[in-house]
Amino acid sequence: MIRTRFAPSPTGYLHIGGLRTALYSYLFARKSKGEFLLRIEDTDQERFVEGAIENLIDTLNWFDLTYEEGPYKKDPTNPKSEILQKGDYGPYIQSQRTEIHKEHVAQLLASGNTYRCFCTKERLDEMRQKQTELKQAPMYDRRCLDLPQSEIEAKIANGETYVIRQKMPYETIKFKDLIRGNVQFDGKIIDDQVLMKSDGFPTYHLANVVDDHLMKITHVIRGEEWLSSTPKHIALYKAFGWQPPEFAHLPLLLNADRSKLSKRQGDVSVEEYIKKGYLKEAILNFAAFLGWNPGAGEENEIFTLKELEEAFSLEKVHKAG
Ligand code: GLU
Numbered sequence: 001m002i003r004t005r006f007a008p009s010p011t012g013y014l015h016i017g018g019l020r021t022a023l024y025s026y027l028f029a030r031k032s033k034g035e036f037l038l039r040i041e042d043t044d045q046e047r048f049v050e051g052a053i054e055n056l057i058d059t060l061n062w063f064d065l066t067y068e069e070g071p072y073k074k075d076p077t078n079p080k081s082e083i084l085q086k087g088d089y090g091p092y093i094q095s096q097r098t099e100i101h102k103e104h105v106a107q108l109l110a111s112g113n114t115y116r117c118f119c120t121k122e123r124l125d126e127m128r129q130k131q132t133e134l135k136q137a138p139m140y141d142r143r144c145l146d147l148p149q150s151e152i153e154a155k156i157a158n159g160e161t162y163v164i165r166q167k168m169p170y171e172t173i174k175f176k177d178l179i180r181g182n183v184q185f186d187g188k189i190i191d192d193q194v195l196m197k198s199d200g201f202p203t204y205h206l207a208n209v210v211d212d213h214l215m216k217i218t219h220v221i222r223g224e225e226w227l228s229s230t231p232k233h234i235a236l237y238k239a240f241g242w243q244p245p246e247f248a249h250l251p252l253l254l255n256a257d258r259s260k261l262s263k264r265q266g267d268v269s270v271e272e273y274i275k276k277g278y279l280k281e282a283i284l285n286f287a288a289f290l291g292w293n294p295g296a297g298e299e300n301e302i303f304t305l306k307e308l309e310e311a312f313s314l315e316k317v318h319k320a321g
Contacts, residue, residue: 002034010052038070
């Protein structure tokens with residue numbers, strides 16, 4: 001059973017690129033008679049915007065991008081409606097999954113795939129500054145990698161705070177992306193990222209991998225800006241002893257001058273298009289054709305959602321931004 005998800009962070013508005021990611025994930029699931037779910041990635045509480053989850057739900061509803069599992073509004077017409085959740089793999093709001101994430105980090109600590117890092121912000125800043133001066137890529141220098149157990153215990157007893165870092169394997173990490181083909185990264189130049197912050201909250205990387213696995217996601221369809229995170233994720237799947245899902249990274253959306261599509265150069269928020277009076281069918285067609293087309297011989301230029309479901313395939317998604 002194919003299972004895809006849309007996993008936005010609730011930052012306040014839905015970017016047209018986010019709508020395209022949601023649409024392609026939806027179409028891919030529907031075409032293969034699979035399931036599509038919504039998961040809110042709100043581990044970064046500092047970026048949390050009031051009403052953002054409601055807004056994401058409303059926008060997906062407006063476009064009829066239905067999902068089998070995830071948060072939904074009890075009363076869809078009420079902007080302040082209570083949010084309920086449906087599905088067997090919940091909760092689907094990441095900040096409600098902290099205990100699950102903590103258990104999984106503990107598991108990795110026990111298996112030696114992660115380590116506690118007590119370095120202070122001052123030391124890390126100094127280290128990065130030196131690396132930058134030497135024209136090296138800023139990377140944690142693994143000072144805390146092999147701390148003796150007695151020292152770790154003494155530091156904890158002393159009230160020192162720590163983060164938990166992933167021990168990146170120093171090997172080549174390869175995977176086959178369904179759009180980009182064979183991709184490989186050298187593990188040696190990938191930072192030992194933080195998986196658990198000093199306040200005990202997980203970071204995006206940890207939560208994303210654990211939740212995709214526990215929610216039985218088979219295909220991760222997301223923007224190309226996440227491609228460089230994928231080797232970290234694959235290393236995490238391996239550390240847990242899990243089979244990674246398939247990955248499909250969608251091309252970046254660029255302005256005509258090939259700069260990254262941003263608010264400054266025009267409308268990027270889906271709500272803006274809706275407010276201006278564009279029809280949902282028009283916006284969906286526009287989003288569908290940003291990086292995909294049904295191929296030669298197809299005369300139709302206006303597709304309903306149902307027609308898109310039939311015509312869509314990941315093979316026809318472009319590689320170039
Ligand atoms: N929360 C990430 C975002 O905001 C999701 C990345 C992913 O789909 O894995 O885009």
